[in-house]
Amino acid sequence: MTSYIWKLFDKAWGFDICFLNFGFASFTRRTYHLSFGCWFRIASRDIQNQANPVATDETKIQYSPLEASNIRLFTLHPGLDVEVISGTIENKSWGYSSGNPYEALSYVWGQTKSPNTIIVNGYTVPITKSLEDALRHLRYPDRPRVLWVDYLCINQEDVLEKNQEVRKMGQIYESADSVVIWLGLETQDSPVGMEILRYFVNEPRPLHCPPWQTNPPSLAYQGLQDVFNRPWFQRMWVVQEIGRSHHTILLCGRDCVEWQSTATSVVRRIARMIKYAEISPQWAESELGKVDMQPLLEMLNYQYMNQFTRCWGECTIAAPDLLDLAHTMRHKQCADPRDKIFGLWGLVEYLFQLETFKLDYNMSIAQVYDELARVSFS
Numbered sequence: 001m002t003s004y005i006w007k008l009f010d011k012a013w014g015f016d017i018c019f020l021n022f023g024f025a026s027f028t029r030r031t032y033h034l035s036f037g038c039w040f041r042i043a044s045r046d047i048q049n050q051a052n053p054v055a056t057d058e059t060k061i062q063y064s065p066l067e068a069s070n071i072r073l074f075t076l077h078p079g080l081d082v083e084v085i086s087g088t089i090e091n092k093s094w095g096y097s098s099g100n101p102y103e104a105l106s107y108v109w110g111q112t113k114s115p116n117t118i119i120v121n122g123y124t125v126p127i128t129k130s131l132e133d134a135l136r137h138l139r140y141p142d143r144p145r146v147l148w149v150d151y152l153c154i155n156q157e158d159v160l161e162k163n164q165e166v167r168k169m170g171q172i173y174e175s176a177d178s179v180v181i182w183l184g185l186e187t188q189d190s191p192v193g194m195e196i197l198r199y200f201v202n203e204p205r206p207l208h209c210p211p212w213q214t215n216p217p218s219l220a221y222q223g224l225q226d227v228f229n230r231p232w233f234q235r236m237w238v239v240q241e242i243g244r245s246h247h248t249i250l251l252c253g254r255d256c257v258e259w260q261s262t263a264t265s266v267v268r269r270i271a272r273m274i275k276y277a278e279i280s281p282q283w284a285e286s287e288l289g290k291v292d293m294q295p296l297l298e299m300l301n302y303q304y305m306n307q308f309t310r311c312w313g314e315c316t317i318a319a320p321d322l323l324d325l326a327h328t329m330r331h332k333q334c335a336d337p338r339d340k341i342f343g344l345w346g347l348v349e350y351l352f353q354l355e356t357f358k359l360d361y362n363m364s365i366a367q368v369y370d371e372l373a374r375v376s377f378s
Contacts, residue, residue: 059123063155066091068164071172072153073102074120076135076145085135086119087144089152095175102146103249104176106241107134108184108231109151120152127151134182137254147180148172159361166342167359170240179245179261181238183230186253192223194255197296200273201259210282217286224291227252233295236334236343239325243302261303271300323376338368 066072071094076087092100110130117124118132127135131151138145154165165172173179196211212220232238242248245261260266274293277283325344334343342359357371 059125060157061089061120061123061125061152061155063089063158064091066155066161066164069093071148071165073100074147074149074152076139076147078140078142078144080141081136084119085132085139087135088121094172100146101177102148103178103180104148104173104241104245105134105138105150105180105182106173106232106238107131107182108235125152130182130184133185134251137182137251138180148176163358163360163362166361170244173241174244174246176245178247178249178258179241180249180251181232181242183227183232183250183252186255187226189219189222189226190252191255192219193225193227194223194252194257196220196224197227197250198257200270200277201257203273204269206273206276206280210277212277212286212288213282217288220286221288221291224288224293228292228295231333233299234331234333236332236339238299239302239332239344242299243305245303248303264304267300267303271297271304321376322372326372337365338363341368341372 063072070091072089073092074087074089076085079085092098094100094102108130110128112128115126116129116132117126118135119125128151131149138147150165150169155161192211192215195215199207199211215223242261247258248261249256249258259270274297278289278293283289322341322344326341330340332340332343334340338361342361357375363371
């Protein structure tokens with residue numbers, strides 16, 4: 001044992017000798033344990049600095065003017081978990097025939113105070129911790145990934161540009177190859193909740209032994225509560241972000257569930273699997289009756305509604321108008337009260353033809369609701 005400790009110390013000392021500048025014989029015989037502790041501390045600090053670089057040149061993104069026919073896309077550079085997040089922003093043409101495929105991110109901004117930083121176009125740029133977590137989990141280790149992210153791809157300080165981009169946000173999400181939902185980081189409870197969600201999505205019909213019976217009831221309950229109580233399900237903007245999606249990827253940490261959003265048969269089957277589970281004896285026996293599955297059913301309903309009057313949809317029932325949607329979604333959360341209306345813009349087709357009611361953040365809250373009354377009762 002003594003021989004082993006000495007060999008370990010000897011290796012550590014060989015690493016540190018250039019930093020400590022002490023004579024080998026006199027120092028090691030007296031304080032060799034301190035030398036080993038010093039070596040370990042230096043290695044640990046090196047790793048931390050690599051994962052969380054100190055911003056030395058923090059600045060705002062230098063945006064170039066954006067034409068109405070273009071959008072900005074963020075190319076997320078490949079990298080490992082501990083490496084600095086970096087990427088580039090470019091103006092690109094968009095649409096189904098543009099030849100510029102991308103994925104759109106749906107997430108909760110979170111607190112904007114004490115932001116983290118990433119490298120964009122060579123500059124250190126502040127972003128929210130929530131977005132940094134999402135990008136770190138979305139990043140591929142060996143190839144770039146092209147994303148549309150509102151926080152980065154819209155100049156939030158330019159009201160005219162913000163008006164222009166928010167008006168077409170529903171189309172931006174509809175044109176994306178996939179909409180990636182970032183629920184947040186994995187917890188000790190979330191894997192079981194995601195396992196149950198994956199069962200609803202992937203199984204063609206109910207099984208005799210569903211995952212809430214193969215897991216202890218307490219773990220099933222805590223897992224579902226963990227997933228469905230996340231702030232994302234309460235956001236106002238998810239209504240059009242998910243309602244207009246073609247393909248949905250739901251991400252919780254590294255745990256993923258995905259489905260084809262434009263296939264009404266798929267969306268309807270998922271909803272029916274949930275409804276059957278909620279009325280089944282096994283669900284009651286597992287004491288899952290207190291779990292509120294409504295947020296997930298609402299999300300599927302947004303996708304089902306988006307098939308209405310769409311050329312690639314399968315349903316011919318007329319879509320609800322703006323007032324109907326605003327009332328249905330009145331409990332959703334948003335920081336700006338105007339977004340209770342603007343957040344639904346992409347789901348109501350006739351708004352794009354109205355010349356008198358335009359999405360405009362120069363309007364006051366009262367003006368927005370006066371316009372809602374006018375178009376709803378004219």
